[in-house]
Amino acid sequence: MMCALRPRSEGARSDTKPTGEKRSPGLVLLVAILIALSVAVFVVVRLWPIARSTSANPFTMEPFDRSRWIQAKSGPEVKNPRGPMAEDLRRHYLQREMSKKQVRQLLGPPNNSEYEEAKGNTDSYFLGHWGDWSIDGDYLIIHYDKSGRVASTEIYQH
Numbered sequence: 001m002m003c004a005l006r007p008r009s010e011g012a013r014s015d016t017k018p019t020g021e022k023r024s025p026g027l028v029l030l031v032a033i034l035i036a037l038s039v040a041v042f043v044v045v046r047l048w049p050i051a052r053s054t055s056a057n058p059f060t061m062e063p064f065d066r067s068r069w070i071q072a073k074s075g076p077e078v079k080n081p082r083g084p085m086a087e088d089l090r091r092h093y094l095q096r097e098m099s100k101k102q103v104r105q106l107l108g109p110p111n112n113s114e115y116e117e118a119k120g121n122t123d124s125y126f127l128g129h130w131g132d133w134s135i136d137g138d139y140l141i142i143h144y145d146k147s148g149r150v151a152s153t154e155i156y157q158h
Contacts, residue, residue: 058130059086059138059155064093070108080128086140090153094142098150103142111139120144124156131157 061084069089072081093106103123104110110123125140136158145151 057087058083059127060084060088062088064089066106078129080126082125082140083127083130083138086127086155089140090155094150094153096150096152100144100148100150103150110142120148127155 058079064085068081069085089107094103100123107123107125110116111126112122112124116122116124121144123142123144125142127138127140129135130138138155138157141154141156142150143152143154
């Protein structure tokens with residue numbers, strides 16, 4: 001028995017999709033790149049805070065040593081020896097209610113600007129350049145109350 005095939009007319013539509021349809025290699029590559037970038041952004045966004053929190057704080061690495069502190073002064077060193085001692089100094093040596101005179105006897109003269117010196121309520125001590133993008137340097141800042149006693153301290157990173 002013979003079956004006759006009818007030719008398709010030009011205006012007729014077929015509801016079936018041809019099998020083995022190939023996608024454009026450019027489209028596949030674009031999709032693969034977008035997926036890879038999405039995964040990379042996700043990993044960086046999720047893991048960056050963890051990596052930063054586990055990295056060593058440069059200001060907590062060494063105990064305070066007064067002679068090394070005084071010798072370091074405020075030279076141009078990027079990694080000034082004062083930096084690693086700063087937190088120990090803040091926590092164990094700079095007590096609230098210490099007078100400005102006592103602080104300066106312990107740490108030597110500050111690296112105050114003329115403005116800070118004129119105001120008289122803060123002392124700044126250069127710690128070096130410890131941040132990832134530090135341009136102006138990092139400082140130990142000591143705030144004094146109206147009576148000239150330590151009110152608070154902070155490490156200021158630019």
